[in-house]
Every structure is written in C-alpha cells, then in structure tokens.
Amino acid sequence: MSDAIQNPILAGFNPDPSICRVGDDYYIATSTFEWYPGVQIHHSRDLANWRLVTRPLNRAAQLDMRGNPDSCGIWAPCLSYADGLFWLVYTDMKRYEGNFKDGRNYLVTAPFIEGPWSDPIYLNASGFDPSLFHDTDGRKWLVNLQWDYRQREGGDRFGGILLQEYAHEHQRLVRPIHNIFAGTEMKLTEGPHLYRRDGWYHLLVAEGGTGYDHAVTMARSRHITGPYEVHPDNPVLTSKDDPDNPLQRAGHADLVTTRTGETYLVHLCSRPLPDLRRSPMGRETAIQKMEWGDDGWLRLAHGGNAPATEIVGIGASQQAPAVEETYDFANATLPRAFQWLRTPQPERIFSLTECPGHLRLFGRESVGSWFEQALVALRQDSLHCSAETELEFEPDDLQQFAGLIAYYNRFKFHYLAVTRSDDGNKVLSLISCNDDWPNGRLDIADEDEVVLEPDIPVRLGLDIHQRRLQFRYAQNDDGWQPIGPALDASLLSDEGNGRAHGYFTGNFLGMAAHDISGRGAPADFAWFRYRRKPY
Template sequence: MKDVIRNPILPGFNPDPSICRVDEDYYIATSTFEWYPGVQIHHSRDLANWRLVTRPLTRAAQLDMRGNPDSCGIWAPCLSYADGQFWLIYTDMKRYEGNFKDGHNYLVTAPTIEGPWSDPVYLNSSGFDPSLFHDDDGRKWLVNLQWDYRQREGGDRFGGILLQEYDTERRRLVGPIQNIFAGTEMKLTEGPHLYRRDGWYHLLVAEGGTGYGHAVTMARSRHLTGPYAVHPDNPVLTTRQDPDNPLQRAGHADLVETPEGETYLVHLCGRPLPGTRLSPLGRETAIQRAVWDNDGWLRLADGGKTPTLEVSMPGTDQRAPDTEETHEFASETLPANFQWLRTPEPERLFSLSERPGFLRLYGRESVGSWFEQALVARRQDNWYCSAETVLEFEPDDLQQFAGLIAYYNRFKFHYLAVTRGDGGDKVLSVMSCHDEWPSGRLDIADTQGAVLEPGTPVQLGVDIRERELQFRYAQGDGEWQPIGPVLDAGLLSDEGSGRAHGYFTGNFLGMAAHDISGRGTPADFARFRYRRELR
C-alpha cells in the first residue's frame, strides 16, 4: 500500500510498544509475558514494514519464568539507545492476582540490537512498567508506577509515578525516590515515559486500564521532579467513547521522532471480533502521526483523540504479509516466529537435531503447566487463518498425548491430540478448556471413534474463521476430514474469561506433547504450515 501505513503495524499479540530510533533505524520492543525467549524487538527503516530481529532474554541469568502464573512474566519493556549502546528495561512479574504484585525490574545492555545482551542489573520491585530516561546532561532516571496494595474507597492501587536516579558507575539506583505524578481522574496510571523538549519535561502515561477504557495521558513540567500540569485536552488518545472504532483499547504509548523532525506515536490496541468484545489476536501495536502545537502540547495530526486504521506517509510502500509460511525443520534452530513457555531450558522440551528434519517434542507436564510444558507455537495474527502439521507419535496409554493446539493459557485452549483409547487403539481426541475459572473444566468431544493406524503419520489441521474453529485430520496421504464440533475461537481471547478481569496475551497455534506419566514420550512433527487469508 503506497503513501499509507495501515494499522496495526505489529498484528497479533504485540502489546506495550516501546520505540527508539538509531540514525535511520527504528526498533520496537513489546511484551512477551510467559512466552520464552523474553521481549520481542522488531526493526524498520520506514515505520511501515517491520521485521522481528531478536528476542534478547535468552538465558536463565536474564529470565527464568518457571512457576510464573498466566499473563505474568515480561511486562512492558522499555528500549532506548544512548552512549553507544542499547538499554533494555523490563519487569519479570511473579504474581499479579489479588492485592499484591511481585514484579522485579531489571536492566540489560548491548552494543548492537543483536547483542550480546548483558546479564541483568536488578533495579527495584516497587511497581511495574519501568522506563529509563536519558536527560540532556547525561544523567539517567528510572520511572515506574508505585503499586499500593491497599484498597481505598474511591481509589485504586496505582499509587503514582516514582522517579529515582540510576548511577551507571555503581550500576544501581541512587538518591531519593520521588512520586512525581499521581495521575488524573481516569485512574490506573501506568506505562510512564519521559521526554525533554523546548525546556519542558513531558510525561506520557497510560490510564484507564488496559481494557476498553484505556487512554494516553500527557503532562509537563519545567522541572524533572514536577509539579506536572495535565494536558489541557486530556486524553491525547483513546477509544473509550468510540465503540465503533476498529482499533479499540487504545493506550500505552511511546513517541519517536524521525530524522526530518516529524513525531509518531506508537500505541497498544485491540481488534475485537465483529459484534463482540473478544480479541483472540490479543493486544497489538499501531502507529499514529502526531504534531507539537503552538502551545507546546502534543496532539494527533489528524485532530481529535481517536486512532485511525490508515496513517498518511508519502513515499511509503507498505508490503502485505505473505499468505503462507511453511517450516520443514531442516535447521537446528527454531524458526523465529515460534516460542515456548517459561523455561530457559528448552533442550528439555524439544530438539531439532535428535531426528533431522523433525521437531521432536518430549512429553512433559500437563496442558497449562506453569513449569515445564512441551508446547511450541506461533501467534495467530489474522481472524481468518489455518495451521497444519504432520505428526508421528505412538502413545502407550491415555496419559500420553500430542498434537495440534490453539492455546491462550491453561484454562483457555482447544487441542486435537493423538492418544490411546480405553480399548488400546491409537485415537484422536478433541479437548477444550472453557475457562470456568477457577475450576478449568475440560471437555472431551465425541470424535465418533477416530481410530488411527499404528506406525502411520497423521496430518492435523485447524481452520479459524473469526469466531469459528474447526479441526480436521488425514491419515497418511489420505483426504482431509473434519473432526469434532465447531468450537468457539472467541474463547481464546483476553476477554473470554470467567474471571473478574481478563488476561494479557493472545491466541497461539502450535505443536504440543504431554506425558503426565513422567516418561517423557517423544512426538515428532515433520512440518508446520500457517496460512492467513488477507481480506
């Protein structure tokens, strides 16, 4: 698409964008929560076409999320460049349900975006969404929200934005901790970023929660420590009063300036399925053009406060994504689009060398385990998509199962699995968990005796059309045939929850092997094909 950027620029689960520019290169870091390796970083030269270049948190010294609950792990990274190196700040959230949160904030650095990335420096645990501000005088300051575990009448637990200096020589925070901004009446003040422009310190925050009341707020002060005056037209960006906008949940933003001096705002958004408030693609990243008005305040270039699907950018040629990608597992490294869950020891989950040309998964703990689960998957990034794989697997009993999975978290998944039936036959089973939190009721569909031939590969497929999900299979080179009922793909979303509040990730499609007997039975996958239907 020429002269226009179409949103979102990072489709599928890519929330909490932090953007920086180095000369002609732009980089966006996004949250990965419980998926390993931690933090996604995409690169672009034109703000329209983006490519995943690295996930920097790759080893136990940097990140170990075994035991982290669903939607914990990496929250809201901040990526910046100063003094000839990249600086990456991130939270490893260990608990977030209830009054208390246990989130630990760290800093890693690297000379190039590809690394090598350093071991982490521990910063603090006072709250999440940390951000590093590099002031003009060379001093560096950390800002993050303060978590207040008390439930006060008329208030919330977001206790304002804290500021403290970071000493690069001593590699730790130093000096007084100051609360520089309490937020506005929208409450839930988080996601802080500081900028300096024309003698002002500008503070950008997210407010209103990461759901449908989300928003971007700005305030400014002549002094770093405040007081900060709120933007006269606050909020700067939101869809909280625009329920028909295709980009809902707009908030959690960051700013970047082009070499020509133009300003762009990247922000979180969600695209609910038509007629619903269900977003299986999770929270995504979009971009908007902004201007600094004569009064020194930032506003959207098109006027108003709401994001647009298309952003004018003369000279841009935004490429459409490929309609199909196929992975034959011919390399000894996992294809870039795939991740696994929580553990820094992937060799216990899978191997690409044990049987060349196959991804071998070793059956580990049950579906939804927070510790060691052999599940390798990629993001769903389109409402209309399909996935296929070829599986060779010989289970001994019903406690061993492997196959193709659509996975949101431990209480929200649909799973087409090969296992053993009561009569000893190798069979197909369709399992669904419908998030009846906290019980997590598991449904086993009637597959009408789908018996498989021993020693024969089976093809497994899934088709998603907005809210409908249908599994299919084929034995050997036989014809595809549907199996099980049409399932609810809307369940696999942030909002498809039985809890009082939602989750934070998005649906994944991938391969899984589970052996709750503890014998580690392997399953071999010959290929994985993902198709998206562009509309």
C-alpha cells in the first residue's frame, strides 16, 4: 500500500483551506465566495481521500448574498473544534472595489459537523480572514487582517494583524484590540492563524497577494500580544521562485497535528494552463508534510520552500476520482456536487418535484445577475473534461433562454442556449462574454444558430481540452453535432484577460435558465453528466 499523496487533494475551486482534527477525523473548510450554500467542508481519516460532507451556511439567517459583487461573499472561513463544539468563523464580503471592503465577520457553532449550525454571532468588520484561536487556558482570541481604507503612497491597505479576545459567555469581542504583526517586506499580510507549541505562540500568515507571488510566512512570540520575531527562513512556502512547478500561487495555509504528532500544512494553489498563466480551475487545496527543527521553527519536510506535487502520507492509498458522474435528479434534494448563486431562496430558482425526474429551473434574471439567477452548476476540476445534459424547453421569445453554460462570472462565460428567433423558430444560440470588463459586451454568434424541432428534448454538450472549449448538440436519435467555433476556455479563469488579478473563484459547468421578461419560464433538465479525463 502506497502512502504517497498526490496534490491537489481538493481539485477544482477550493481555496483558503482551514483544517482541524477531531480524534481520527480531519476536516477542511474552504471559501465559496458567491456560490450558495456557503463554505465547503470536506472530511478525511487519512489526509489523502476527502469527501464533501456539508455546506453549513444554508439559510437566510446565516447568509444572504443577493447583491454581492462577483468574488465577494464567503472569504476564508476558519474551522476549529473546542469544548465539544465545532466553531466556524467567516467573512461575508459585501464590496470588492474601492477603498472600503464592508466585510462582516461572523461566528457559528455546531455540536456535529453536519449540524445543526447556529445562527451567526456578529464579530466585527475591521478586515477579512478571521481566525479563532483556543488557548490552553480556555481563553479564545480572534485574529484578522486590519483593512486600511486610506490611500498611502508606496503602501498597501493590509494594515497588520489584529488580536482581540472573544468572550463566548457574552457572545462578543472585548477590548483591547492589539495590532500584533505588521508583516514582512513581502507585504499584503493576511490569512492569520495562531498556534501554541513549547511555550511559543506561532503566527502563520499569507503574504504577497493571492497571485503568483503568494507565500506563507511565520513569526513567533512568548506572549500572544507580541512582539513577534519573524521566521529566519521566510517564506516557509511559495512558488514565486519556481515558475515550472505545477503548483503555482502557493499560499494561504493552515496547520494540523496528527494523533501521532506529525505536522501537515494545507494551502491553496493553482494549476495554470501549460505556457499560459491562467487557471480555469481556480485556486485549489494542496497538502505538505512539515517538520519542526531543533531551533523550534517549522519547515517543509522535503526541504526548500517550494510545494511538492507528491508527499508522504500517513499510510493510506489515494483513490483516483471517478471518470464519469451522472446525476438523474430522481431524488427531491439537489445532488451535493451542485451549487447556485447568492440567493438563500432556492425554491425561487429550481425544483426537483414539479417535474418528477427532472431539475426544473425557473427562468429569472439575466446571466450574470447579482441578485436572482437560475444557474445550477458544479466545479471544473480537470483541464480535460466534458459536460452533457438533456433539456425540455419551449421559449416564447428571445427574452427566454436556457441551456448548458460554462460560467466564471458575469464577464466570463460561454453559453449554449435554447431560445426563440425573431422569425419564430426555436433555435440554439451561442452567447459568450469574453472577459470584457467593465462593459460586459456579449458575443452572440447569429450565423451559428441552429433551428431545432419544437416539442422535442435537445441534448447539449461541451468538451474542454485545456484552453479549447467546443459545444455540441443532438436531437432525436441523431449523433452529436458540433456547433459554432472552438471557444477560449482560458478566459474562464482567475487571471482571465481584461483583469490580470482580482477574481477568486473558478470555472463552473452547469444548467441555466433566464427569463428577463419576468414570466419565470420553466426549463426541465432530465440529467447531467460530467466526465473528467487525465490531467
């Protein structure tokens, strides 16, 4: 039995990992941004094989992201376990651009990982990336980045790491507030986590920004309030000096100790397209084995500071993901692989009972809406993959359209949609937004429209091979036919084209229905199939 672990351990959009251990069980929480329900939590007993077990922020009292801009919503949750409870702190980011962020930090708790999870306790809004530290004396401390809204020449707005005690009996933070760490020369200091070991408080942070200069740095102090001395070999982890490493943008990390005393670090990374710094799968989660040195500092077990694509595990063989996954929508609950955008009222955008054996989407606002959009999708987690579905939809006019979509955000998507042409025909139309920020200009390929037979389902498919995306379709017993030109899948990425940095999610593949007339036209999807091919 091989105990090697291949990275990433959470493929596809799964950034900002926070890990905790409860007995022999390990849990990782990752950011979900504008996708609902909020926060993904995966479970493992061997650090190699992970299974999605819950998304705890699943009701309006905990999370309502209607109106949140792209790449806002849930930023960098922190999951911990103490006093018989799971503790989850998270940011609901309400604003992205401008001097202010308006990020609200909350705490929820649960006796079991599956819940029930409590209503949220408001903590603060001084900055994002909150993390809760449970000290050995029973006191609890919140650390988060301080966001400095002032524009200063030569500086950044990452104003250091704030520390404040949390009084759980009163369900609030108590003064004073300490700024315990200004960061290193790498700047952009964020993602703090505290740990206690051998009389030292160790502070782990992310620095350099979440692009290709991202890194993990550490500091320590005898006192929780500081002063903190920096690690002599910072950065502890980074890909910035190793451009050929398959795992790029390594940073934003958290630590866990096994029952036998070994230390592992989980961190975000991305796997960009070959020879092109674009990452359609977004930021993923990888793991590294760590060692504590005789000097009391933590370092990568394999040496250096670059991430390894393969590490030594704790004795379990790693299973390859399924080549094909088919969802038939026979049950009354949405398969766990899927999410939707922003709204805590899913009954407004889909039903699994109104047309038995189908996922019915109710056409709502336009593609890219920040409020109520009927789009249900799963993550792209391989550079070579395909998606297929079967759709029954009879639009009245061009204001109603539904189909198969590859979606990153409102400026980045490719959409094969059934609609009605001006001459009254039911047609297939290609609609793309090729990262035209801030204008959002659509490319609609009228010359590629295909007239469909009315009142007959249509099968829709797409194939992605690295940066090439090709749509296809079929009706009746006919074979698949390509439609339109090959499209650029690389634009559906964090880096994209119009904005080199600043988006944080990943490409999703799924089903969508839009009715901008407000009539809520239903679109029925009989099944959805996702295939992944070797990376």
